[in-house]
Amino acid sequence: MPVLVALLALPGCTPGDSDARVDPPPTPPADVAGLCAALHKELPGTVAGLARTRTDPESDLTAAWGGSAIVLRCGIAKPPKMADPAQDGVEVNGVRWLLEKLDNGGFRFTTGARLAYTEVRVDKEHATDAGMLVGLSAVVAKTVPQGISSY
Template identity: 50%
Template structure:
């Protein structure tokens, strides 16, 4: 006897309704960011960083990107996005690369083709990346001033694995 022969017809329709409803959530307007996948040691530093990140960066309220993760954070709209545990940028091998130091934290500076800026920490046990969208780049490095104390507290100096 085949138990699956008489499946209820309404179940697939109900499942589609649930999927459609989930797609209309209020989080649709949240920024998005790819979640890094570091190893356990780096994830530990990133979890620690998430716990000490400021509620405001450059006067902007925290508004985390989707999908939700302790490895990502965001502020404002358009969002300043922080990702912890990213891979070492290839640009760090370039002796001509631009770097800045903000309140004791070193950052690799990269201007992207869309006029946004990406900053990645240097000489820390985990690479922390901060992307400042083009619409916010007039503020210069002000967001890094807000973030530097948390990075100094949570991610020790050293070389990321």
């Protein structure tokens, strides 16, 4: 949990204007795609003080804030690291997240115990604000039921 405490310590930065290139995951099964579409409709206009950015290509499976500072992809396949009990994780507002530090200094958070896996990548500059997981967790909890995805 020390990483989460450190992430909560600093505020977010100002919004970016550019489009974000976000490759959607391969087309998930219809039930997962439906959950992702419901999530997409509920996503906030700002996360950690960053404005929502148009993604290229546009997809119900992707979203971004502050250019590509925070990028969400829904409907990903189960990450192999989910099976490793030694992996770090956090729980925010009833949503479990696998926590991975990336080589570029950013983080990847992936939901667990939900019927659709969702990943959120945060760049190094914005990895200090875990407040973004609070809002995103609330939306995930509202739109993606608990369970174990078979995808």
